[in-house]
Amino acid sequence: MIAIRKLTDLTAKERDALFQRFGDDFTGIMVNSVIPIVKKVQSEGDRAVIEFTRQFDGVELSRVCATENEIEDAYHKTDADIINSFKRALDNIREFHMHQKRDSFIYTREDGTTLGMLYQPVESAAVYVPGGKASYPSSVLMGVVPAQIAGCKHISIITPPTKDGTIAPYIGAMAHMLGVTTIIKSGGAQGIAAAAFGTHTVPRADIIVGPGNIYVTAAKAYLFSQGVIQIDSLAGPSEVLVIADEHANPHWVAWDLLSQAEHEEMAIAILVTTSESLARKVITYIEEDINSKRGRHEIKKQAIKNARIILVSSVEEAIDFSNTYGPEHMEFMVENPLQYLTQIKNVGSLFLGAYAPVAVGDYFSGTNHVLPTGGAARFSSGLGVETFMRRTSFQYLTPSALKEAVDHVSKMSSVEGFDDKHGDSLRIRFS
């Protein structure tokens, strides 16, 4: 079923296929579908959003945003037990994200130059929450909490409506729990465009985050490239890379890989291990589960075809592999995992030891689950408070500090062809 391959046996081509898993080229979709949708929403506002929702989702919206009653009803209709679990998760998520806050700083140099940095929230944020086949209330928490802790003044949720034009109940319940009162009931490029430009009823967002389908991704990328909004990293299939040594429990490893496979057909599960014996046992457990046809059988069966098991000769070699791979999630099930902490790089979210399956971080422990995929962990990060902050550098100079700079600025700016007003704008202050 899953082949066990030695890392050293992989061809260059096979390695490239693992490592260079870039996103889909959505340029065609962007040019042919997304840009016309975005431009129509920009010029016609709510009317265009309602029209596209009718056309693409077959849903007739009487208004683009959910009413406060609709949001409150969703909460009250939800089982108290479910609410309770999400509340516990919310406490943990809030606590972890509070640690990410950063204070502005200011200092004065001996020459009289005062310098500093203001860390300020982006004013208006929108969180895309996928709908369709299922709704993802946990993603509401993961998008909204960091924006709230950053201090964003306006926070909206963008999510497709259900078939009868209402909001998915769990999404509404989470919004109410968090105090979010704006839910844009329109998915796809039209929902993104509504938030990016604002409409008569939708507040304009400065940043739009959260994963969606290819239309959502293409709309976010296009509007970012136009300088209209900030975005988080672009979403691809979910990934886990498990590093396990001979001390790891193969049954647990198998279940963690299957938990990843359960997500979607395109999900990627990779085991990198120093133990061939462990690898064989993991395969046996996976086969048993697939043969049992339990749960989301078709999805798991399909996804597990993309799974890979790679044998390495040391934990260090496994870490090197992971550092190059840049996984969204990495489980590190080896003895004394903390001793390797500074060697591990390019991971979205890291799960250390035997008692940290990805599922606990997806929902409960407090870390964020909106993470970079497709190797983007090499250069980008999961959602966090910093995603919703911006920086402003500032400076204040005494006359003598500025005077000290006059000749230097004149020389440097002249070299770059600014031979008149750059230097003179300093000099004038002393003439």
Add this chain to the structure above:
Amino acid sequence: MIAIRKLTDLTAKERDALFQRFGDDFTGIMVNSVIPIVKKVQSEGDRAVIEFTRQFDGVELSRVCATENEIEDAYHKTDADIINSFKRALDNIREFHMHQKRDSFIYTREDGTTLGMLYQPVESAAVYVPGGKASYPSSVLMGVVPAQIAGCKHISIITPPTKDGTIAPYIGAMAHMLGVTTIIKSGGAQGIAAAAFGTHTVPRADIIVGPGNIYVTAAKAYLFSQGVIQIDSLAGPSEVLVIADEHANPHWVAWDLLSQAEHEEMAIAILVTTSESLARKVITYIEEDINSKRGRHEIKKQAIKNARIILVSSVEEAIDFSNTYGPEHMEFMVENPLQYLTQIKNVGSLFLGAYAPVAVGDYFSGTNHVLPTGGAARFSSGLGVETFMRRTSFQYLTPSALKEAVDHVSKMSSVEGFDDKHGDSLRIRFS
């Protein structure tokens, strides 16, 4: 020459024209020119880079990267006085950027869950430095220093070659001063693509920063959207917004506005003032300068046509205007500027008081000059150490901490349709 307008007299359309100054739609250029260039460089590497440089720049490169000798020669050929000024600036830039570093954190919750965040550098960075009509050695400092302080292992410079195929001397001198040994002598989309994918002679970059022409911008946006690289914000025309009250010196204000106009024909200079008398004097000084035909006369004359002077009734109203505008640079020339610090939002770099003209921050004081334009300061920040850092959240749980989570994770994941392996991946650890 420049009309003085009361803020309250501006029509909604006039306000929109000021505030919604999005970038050019480069979709056509991207699809027709940039994507084919990028794909050819991806598949053919150095050969394609050399070919495109011949085709677009009329320059015959014998190799894509500058040799170490070429870089060292550039340094030794440069006037010691010039080097000295840049060295002084470098000290200041390093000092300010050192303050931006951030430590990783770790903490343990009472239930036995350990959580933390690793702040790690992106491994490989490339800095685009425009060439063409003039070269910008200061931009080498502004791009490379934050990457070095972040701790990037590989740092390259991408810059167009001079007509004889060598590097612009000041660029080479700065590279040598900073210890950067990789200079890709190719601009435009081909230079960006070479760094994004790597070639036989060019190291692959995880992040590419720095402003360039529309081909550079489109290539950066395209490669970002494909998940290949991280980028900084996309560059548009440079902007200054000056807020001045009746205590400000009109001659100084005029020179600062002209210093902005000196940059390029498209540069934007806006004065927002509480004093009509100051506004009239500023116009007189600007007219005198333009009539004198000093310096970069044609550029200043053209740019000053885009200048605006807006009258407001209070400093608070001026700040509100600036907060909505989101200027790249903001000079705040009022009495007691520091008292307003927390009211000011959405500024790239802020210059407080009478002795902080933009030019001193552009070159010398230590703040970065690669800043968001076109209103992007609403949601993005200038280059800084954080630009070159990424975050990895991590967690370690005790058995009892995980046990506490089992029921909650099962409930929450079931609601989202993951009714089998998500909960079971926790449960298996206790069976």
